[in-house]
Amino acid sequence: MTIRNDDELQGMQAEGRLVASTIAHMRPHVQPGTSTGALDDLAERFARSHGARSAPQLAYNFPGFTCISVNEEIVHGIPGERVIRAGDVVKLDVTLEFDGFMADSAVTVLVPPATAVAQRLNRAARLAWQRGFAAVRSGRRMSDVGGAVERTARAEGVAVIRGLTGHGIGRRIHEPPEVPNWADPDVRVTLHEGLVIALEPMLTMRDDGVDEGDDGWTLSTASGGIAVHHEHTVMVRRGEALVLTAA
Ligand code: MF3
Ligand code: CO
Ligand code: CO
Numbered sequence: 001m002t003i004r005n006d007d008e009l010q011g012m013q014a015e016g017r018l019v020a021s022t023i024a025h026m027r028p029h030v031q032p033g034t035s036t037g038a039l040d041d042l043a044e045r046f047a048r049s050h051g052a053r054s055a056p057q058l059a060y061n062f063p064g065f066t067c068i069s070v071n072e073e074i075v076h077g078i079p080g081e082r083v084i085r086a087g088d089v090v091k092l093d094v095t096l097e098f099d100g101f102m103a104d105s106a107v108t109v110l111v112p113p114a115t116a117v118a119q120r121l122n123r124a125a126r127l128a129w130q131r132g133f134a135a136v137r138s139g140r141r142m143s144d145v146g147g148a149v150e151r152t153a154r155a156e157g158v159a160v161i162r163g164l165t166g167h168g169i170g171r172r173i174h175e176p177p178e179v180p181n182w183a184d185p186d187v188r189v190t191l192h193e194g195l196v197i198a199l200e201p202m203l204t205m206r207d208d209g210v211d212e213g214d215d216g217w218t219l220s221t222a223s224g225g226i227a228v229h230h231e232h233t234v235m236v237r238r239g240e241a242l243v244l245t246a247a
Pocket of ligand 2: 093094095104170231
């Protein structure tokens, strides 16, 4: 969506804050012995008590309230019986609907003891997100954003997972434009003031493509390597973009 007035801005800010606080609520419970289903229940109770609903459920009939993906799973993991273990790399991806607005954010939580690879990937994901974010401003090209993300990933010695992208968001979960994590020559989009996008680098050590799971949802690295994911919903401005899902 493009935010055009104060009501829309306030609506998206309220929605973004709810997404952030839902993730903050889940995060301390990412511990060995907790199931991903239990984490999802926590999120559902918290979000519903604030009047929010699951956007993936509304839009796609997704089987969980949130998406939780572990280790080689990249995104769209279905919460369930799986129990978190020491050393796991856990991606919490929360997209809510509140008052007709939608926002999307994801974090990667490293359960101790984190491997050197997991630490390197996670640092790279946050840095790549920051550099991409710095390129988000009105008048600039979308390919500048993706270019900054991929350059940063490469400089950190890791790889962007090609084929999975960010997206416009606001009234629906996935809206145009696509937000690739590389300088995609096919995406000829210039950013304009008020445009809301989800910027979400997904990184791994060696990108051999993406496997779709037997459950019809979970996307995993074809290499079997660890994946990380960092996502916020942001609004384009003339200066630095506004992070709507900031903690
Ligand atoms: N949060 C996911 C994203 O970052 C979307 C999940 S919708 C699903 O785009 F139904 F596909 F899980
Ligand atoms: Co998401
Ligand atoms: Co998203």
